[in-house]
Amino acid sequence: MIEVDQLSKSYGPREAIRNLSFQIKKGEVIGFLGPNGAGKTTTMNILACIMPASSGTARICGLDVFEQSLEIRKLIGYLPETPPLYSDMVISDYLAFAARIRNVPKTHTALAVDRVVEKCSLTEVRNRIVGRLSKGFQQRVGIAQALIHDPDILILDEPTIGLDPIQIIEIRKLIQELAASHTIILSSHILPEITQICKRVIILNDGEIAAVDSLEALTARLRKGDRLFLRVRQADVGTIDKLNALSRVVAVTQQEDEQFVIECEPHANIQDAVAKLALDQGWGIVELTPASVTLEDIFLKLTLEENEVNL
Amino acid sequence: MKNTWIVAKRDLGSFFSSPVFYVVTTVFLILYGFIFSNILSFFSLQSFQSQQFRGMAAGLNLNEMVIEPSFHNTAVILLLIIPLITMRSFAEERRAKTFPLLLSSPVHLREIILGKFLACMTVVGVMILLSAYSTGYLMLVGQPEAGPILTGYLGMLLMSGCYVSMGLFASSLTDNQIIAAVISFGLALFMWIIGWGAQAAGPGLGQVLEYLSLITHLEHFLKGLMDTSDLIYYFSFILFGLFLTYRVLESSRWR
Known part of the structure; x- marks a missing residue:
């Protein structure tokens, strides 16, 4: 329509x-x-x-x-x-x-x-x-x-x-x-x-x-957890498996050759583990950032407003 | 056309339910009444004197000495008062955020503008009609020529149309009624006195300025002269003002 x-x-x-x-x-x-x-x-x-x-x-x-x-x-x-x-x-x-x-x-x-x-x-x-x-x-x-x-x-x-x-x-x-x-x-x-x-x-x-x-789908998507974005200088075939093997990691997807999105459990704080792994393996970290879940930010802004209304 | 009338009717309703209309009309009628009674008593003094000295009476003419000057003065009062009538047309719609109602309705923008124009013209028409007791009285007690009176009223309405179209344009520019009134007053006064520049401007440009002046054309009407060039001037003036209003409102939708 x-x-x-x-x-x-x-x-x-x-x-x-x-x-x-x-x-x-x-x-x-x-x-x-x-x-x-x-x-x-x-x-x-x-x-x-x-x-x-x-x-x-x-x-x-x-x-x-x-x-x-x-x-x-x-x-x-x-x-x-x-x-x-x-x-x-x-x-x-x-x-x-x-x-x-x-x-x-x-x-x-x-x-x-x-x-x-x-x-x-x-x-x-x-x-x-x-x-x-x-x-x-x-x-x-x-x-x-x-x-x-x-x-x-x-x-x-x-x-x-x-x-x-x-x-x-x-x-x-x-x-x-x-x-x-x-x-x-x-x-x-x-x-x-x-x-x-x-x-x-x-x-x-x-x-x-x-x-x-x-x-429902939106809230379910939010609950799934945190995401990390990792970019390295050189990745090999086993990189995905090694990242997957880390504890509390849910899934890893490769976006381009050297770019990965790591999904992990909520509040897992696995940045340290990922960084350590990357250093040990000599991949060379270019970027390691929390993937921007703008949705969450927006919800945060919205729920703040909601509290105001409920008062 | 139906939509135009719907818009006009609502505007008229809000005119007649607001004190602005009554205050403005009262002030207009008091000023007009004062001026008219002065002109009339001066005329009766002269005719009284001319009765004492025979031969002078030939120069006395009700049309020329009473009606024409009072029309002239009406035109000046209208110049001051019409901006107060037109100022709210679009400015108030914008300030009160009511314009979206019209804009989201199946009405063309030109129908909205025409409706507002019609409403303002009706208000001015009512005011002029209320002041017509003066000429009615003269018809009752004397024998003025009807022709120049009718063309005089026509000229007055056409000139009011020019004031109104400038007023609508000014009102479309802003959401502040005072600013709208000041701009339309300034525009109207400028178009009134633009002919003053004629003498200084030399023959070519002078003629143009003279032609552009609102007052030059009114004078012909007051003398009982209905010239197509004057009619064309007034109609194109009004249309041009409405066209500018249309452009302003249309472009403000894009911004």
Whole structure:
């Protein structure tokens, strides 16, 4: 349903996202996970046709976001990071405006408003002015305006940001209800939120995709252990076997002639053993570094944020 | 076209529910009323005097001596006041982060701009309409010529259109309403007085500057003259302002 290929976007010299490629199937609920500034909003803005990409293509239902953006906009409902609310309008008027601007026929407008008001539990506040509502209600009005034209695809950018824990739970529940009938793209920098709602996660870090997988697979991958990267001046045929023979080593893969990735048990600290072996064998160490498991770093950043929320 | 109207209607709603519109309109009407009553009482003083000295009455003309100058003054007040109406158009959408709603809707950018233009023009139209009690009163008590009055209002609307299109352009440049107002006021005033450079600039350039000036063209309308060249000037001025607005907004999506 959504195909993104080699998508890049730069703001002047700064690259916000680099060569993103991923696919989203119909009915899927997918989470964009990543620390602040990872490129989540940029990607969503491109998918919502707010801004064009610098290069690469994104297609939604076979339509190109740049060439056929007007068609796509009918298919998606978008909630930006700050809900786009006109603070001087009454909620029902605001939703009616959102319906009309999203091509809902005039005769259906009242019905559409009633539907989203009920769905987002806004009945008691529907005659109040948007600007006087609490943040939680404003966020719900934001979701309501994204739903007003009954789109197939929902793009929700940080739908729970700035809410108190009870409001967060309510919004999550709402999104879970919506998940039954919509394709949803959701972004967050809060890990548990994603775990509760999404089946599949795209982890973004520094404008690049760090991983695309189901959450179970991702956590399993993380638990597997640490990795070391070793480069030597001269390796022989037996190098792999000798490295394998070290205690606590799980697997060794040879990347090029003189480059090896050693996977070991968690917290094994086998750098010393590897170095000693290399010296004894006279391979000549060029490089011995912990292989960059960026995923772990990202998770670390995310879980820190999560603690903040749970307080 | 339908989308344009939807955008315009929302903007109008927010105009009429905000105190800005009422304050601006009140100030406009008070200033206009003061100026109009002054012009009128000066005229009645003159006509009173001319009754005493027969023969002078021939030079007295309601159109030339009351309506034309009051139109002139309206144009000046509008110059000061329209930037206050246009300033929020795009600046406020950006500041309140509501623009993504319009941008992610199946609406073309030019429909959004036209809608905003239409909304501002309606507000200005309402203001001019409210001030029309003056000419209505003159029609009631005297016999002014209707032609120059109608062309005068048309010219006034067209010139307001130019102010509005410059105002929208200024508003598209920034997310600060004050900056938008100051820029559009500066632009409008500059286009008003650009003709002043005509005498110093020599014959060739002078004519160009004279043609570019907003006021030169208004004068023809106030005299009851409807020239295609003036119409073309105003329409192309408005379109150019809207075109610049379009370019600014379009390019800001790429950044």
